[in-house]
Amino acid sequence: MKTKMFLTLTLFLACGLALFVSADNHEEEEKNVLVFPKAYKAKSVSNGGKINGIVKFEGEAPEMKKLEITKDQATCGKTDKFDEALVVGEDNALKNTIVYLMDITQGKDFDAKAKKPEIDQKNCKFTPHVQIVPVKVRLTMLNGDNVTHNVNIADININKQQTRMIKRLRINAMPKPQGPFEVKCDIHGWMRAWVAFVPHPYFAVTNEKGEFSLENVPAGTYKLGYWHETLGNNNKEPVTVEVTAGGEVKQDFTLKMKK
């Protein structure tokens, strides 16, 4: 009888473990997803608070890999290019991290500049490397190079050729928040960027100094999230911040390489 009990128990445990493992795998695959509120309402915000801070990289930053320029040397080879999957500056400052509010449901509207997002392809390099695009807004791709580029965002099934004749090319607006997604130029295989389609303006991308700033946040308690293309996100353990009217909250992050 006891043996049977034991067997059953073992089976039960094994089963649970199997379920646990498979569930874990499933989450792993959705790692590159930002957390968006179900709905967002834009309104005027007065005397909002501010959240700012610095994102740093923990440990010794690996040397940036120099990219091999395989074609169109005259245009693309003018400047050295590096793999921007992990850009660590002075004092371990981490560039290109998205810091954002996960659960804000009402607040300010996008400003005029945010409503005209652009990615330049000058010298065969996407600038900026991470671009925030409001939902229902069209991203503009600039091509001042005298070469042909193409804009491939496979996750949203967009692949448009942008010859040297097409100086400005717009990308379909997305009706729903999603991303970040990788942007590729297949003609110049080294070109990479990321684009996130977001429902509210409380998204910031860290600069060379690792700084970010979210301004004019209505007073309240929010979950603060980050996302980095190589170092992952904190979807599972967001930081809670309390913003007071006219106040300033400082919140730094330290990200490290996943094991």
Added chain:
Amino acid sequence: MRITMLTFTSLLILACVVPHPSYAQETPEGSLIGKQIYDKSCAHCHGLEGRGDGSAAENLLPRPRDFTRGLYKIRSTESGQLPTDKDLFDIITVGMPGTSMPEWETSLDVKEREEVVKYIKTFYSGFQENENPPREISLDDKIPYSQESVEIGKDLYVELGCVECHGKLGRGDGTSAPTLVDAWDFKTWPANLTENWNFRGGSDSEDIFKRFIGGIAGSPMPAFQGDTFYHFGLTAEQSEQYATLEKKVEDGEELTTEEEERAAQYFEINDTAATAALDWAEGLEMSPETLKIYNDAMKVVYEKSWHLANYVKSLSPEKRPDFAIGKHVLRSQYLQGELPALTDETWNTLDYSYYPLIGQIVVEPRQFNPSIDAVNVKSFYNDTEVAFLFSWDDKTHNTSEEENEETGKTYEDAIAIQFPVKPRKGPTDPKPYFIFGGRKPVYLWQWKASAPDTLTELTAKGINNVEEQEVQGDFAVESDYTDGRYMLWVKRSLKTDDKKDLQLDVATFVPIAFSVWDGGNGDIDTKRVISSWYSFVLEPLPSTRRFIYPPLVALLSFGLLVGLRRIVQRRNS
């Protein structure tokens, strides 16, 4: 107690066996049959959950499709749209040339294929979420194939940047070809447009046109949307004028007020049309006026796309060449005097004989993803020598100077031309084993891209039993790699002093076979493409005896008849 315990245990076992709930597919009515067929016939490559990760997937290139992202290459629908049920049905029915996707017409009946379509659609939620049917590409204004249309298409091929990946002559050797990856970051190659029998979605102008307008989702091939065309929305005349004005600005010249106004006008027309194209692509509601602007502007895009489709069609022969057997066997032609060199135009008087190649999958390491379609051969001979011209398409030029970062090996383009060591005693005499011989040895000419003007002679008694051998007769070798095509020219004496060498006699069929290595495709050692045995012959000159024997026979017959008549006459009298 015992019974409850047992029930409990069996329930638990059941719980373990039943798949994890998040993976269990909601199967719409009827597709349970589809699932059964899929699990049995498709899952090996496409994976049980449709992720393109079946057990065989790793060895395949292109990879089997991952159905969970809704990216379908071969569609009759516009860019960004899902395929129609018919698109999926057709692909299952006819398969995909040049890939591991076979046709299922012979093994699944219509109903079964329809059920599989239903089941495949459950892997991607977009099929259920989309209320509107996918928008199909109109083929109504087709421009029929003509030389004029081909010429227009040729210019567009350059203007639209096709050349970047597909190469100057369309052999898939563009400068971007080596770095292309698909949406899953797997290596992918641009199509060789001169071999349309390998086009995944068919080789007709209509098929090609659909690939342009719809794009090839998940691949680096872009879709032709309105705003991706220069001066979209402008008439040819307006475009020309606008281009002049743009040029002026570019050159730093100042525009007159009138010119500035005109430029602004053209900009506006272009911008309005481009905006309409985006409205259309996003599926927004459009006013009749905007819709008209869009449709009018798209006429030009469709027109251009038909011309380009006709041009692409013109790059391939009308059908895949016949294999070099039967009446297509390679017949070396007799020439008096010096044999033509590599670049000699005399070669143009001959047609190529076509030797198709397949991946070597008998011995490890194997090549499951062959990248070279065939070797084409021409030949001339004279009283003492024979010259061959071998030609094959290769998208990349790899010499042994380049060491692979990951494996540390050098992958090099090469070819080996294979003959039996001993001449055959007759048509029933078995040939040596076709892959580098076996008990019966083979004699090989091996050429490598790193030594473009030399041949190494080898004898082999098996793929891993190869020896260099001393030089036979006089060899001359020249080679060339231009625009994705190798040309190798080899000249040798017909006879050598050593009786063990390959001796070539007129009118004797000699077995010939090929191995080709494409370094850019990871070919090395046994990993390569091969042919089976074919043969070639030094075509004998039409004999001069035809002027002697037939008249002689005629004369004799006549004499015989006359004689017979005499005998008969004599008997009668």
